[in-house]
Amino acid sequence: MIITIKEDFNRLNKKGKYILKAIFIFLLFMFIDYINLIPIYLFNITNFQGPVVVILDTFKNLVMITLLFLIYRKELIQEWDKFRANIIDNLDIGVKYWFVGLLIMITSNLLIAYLFNSTGASNEIAVQNYISYLPWLMFINAGIIGPFIEEMVFRKAFKDAIKNKWLYVFISALIFGSLHLAAGLTAWYDIFYIIPYSALGGAFALANYETDTIFTSITLHITHNSILLLSSILTLYIV
Numbered sequence: 001m002i003i004t005i006k007e008d009f010n011r012l013n014k015k016g017k018y019i020l021k022a023i024f025i026f027l028l029f030m031f032i033d034y035i036n037l038i039p040i041y042l043f044n045i046t047n048f049q050g051p052v053v054v055i056l057d058t059f060k061n062l063v064m065i066t067l068l069f070l071i072y073r074k075e076l077i078q079e080w081d082k083f084r085a086n087i088i089d090n091l092d093i094g095v096k097y098w099f100v101g102l103l104i105m106i107t108s109n110l111l112i113a114y115l116f117n118s119t120g121a122s123n124e125i126a127v128q129n130y131i132s133y134l135p136w137l138m139f140i141n142a143g144i145i146g147p148f149i150e151e152m153v154f155r156k157a158f159k160d161a162i163k164n165k166w167l168y169v170f171i172s173a174l175i176f177g178s179l180h181l182a183a184g185l186t187a188w189y190d191i192f193y194i195i196p197y198s199a200l201g202g203a204f205a206l207a208n209y210e211t212d213t214i215f216t217s218i219t220l221h222i223t224h225n226s227i228l229l230l231s232s233i234l235t236l237y238i239v
Contacts, residue, residue, distance in 0.1 A: 015163075022161035025071070029153045032064045050133045058141040065145055068152045075156075076214075083215035094207035094216040098224065101203025105196035112192050121193040123180050128232060135233045143229045147221035150176070154201065155208045155217050169205040176201030200224070 036056045039045065045052060069076065083090055112118055119125070131138045154176045162168040177198030181190060204217040 015161075018160040022157040025068075025153055025157040028067065029064065029149070032060055035063050036060050050130075054130050054134045054137055054141065058137055058145070061141055061145045061149060064149050068149065072152065072156065079213040080215055083211070083213040083219075086211075090211040090213060090216045091219065093210050094220050097203040097207045097210070098220045101200045102224075104199035108192075108195040108199065112189065112195075116187075116189040116192075118187070118189065121181065121190060121197075123193075131229065131232050132236060135236060139226070139229045139233060143226040144222055147225050148218055151204065151208070151214055151218045151221050155205055156214045159205075159208060159214075165209055168209065169202050172205040173198040173202035176204075 036059060039056065039059055045056075048056075109120075113120070127138070127142060154172050158172045158175075159168055162171060174194075177194040177196075180197040181194055185191065204221055207220055208214055208217040
């Protein structure tokens with residue numbers, strides 16, 4: 001009886017630590033922008049247009065990814081070994097979910113564009129504008145570093161804290177989709193773009209859950225973003 005109570009207490013204590021850790025990681029992600037005050041102050045930056053925005057965003061993401069590596073170093077090593085040991089099966093599972101999410105994303109984007117005569121989510125339009133300033137830095141930032149950070153925050157931290165599969169997928173997808181819209185709502189119908197973003201976030205969450213290694217969703221997310229960014233960069237050079 002005493003052993004059972006002690007085991008239950010240990011499980012609750014461990015669960016509580018994961019929840020607090022997830023909250024901390026999420027808040028860190030939400031407020032990491034303030035780290036940019038350091039270069040702004042040191043270099044007396046007053047112009048926040050074009051390339052400066054890209055550089056500051058890259059600096060912020062480099063700080064964030066460093067902190068995530070320090071916090072999750074041991075777990076990342078373990079999950080990398082798990083991913084590498086069964087890489088074909090992990091990618092096979094992940095790609096299937098990615099294709100389903102991608103199909104929902106494309107279909108919903110086309111439907112929104114048709115119904116509201118929209119040219120795309122404001123977030124995507126902003127990314128396209130920044131690509132024209134520093135294309136290859138944007139590729140590194142939004143194609144590689146950004147996806148890694150988002151997977152650690154919205155998948156790794158959330159999955160550790162939320163043990164129920166579908167609750168984890170729903171919350172991960174919804175918050176992921178919502179935050180991609182938060183800074184770019186310019187028209188009332190922009191809210192519907194939460195559907196394509198959440199669909200992709202849900203696909204990454206399922207890939208992470210089913211393979212039990214964050215590197216499956218990291219690989220898919222980096223691949224997805226990199227393909228889109230490379231297409232935009234090549235179009236920029238060709239046109």
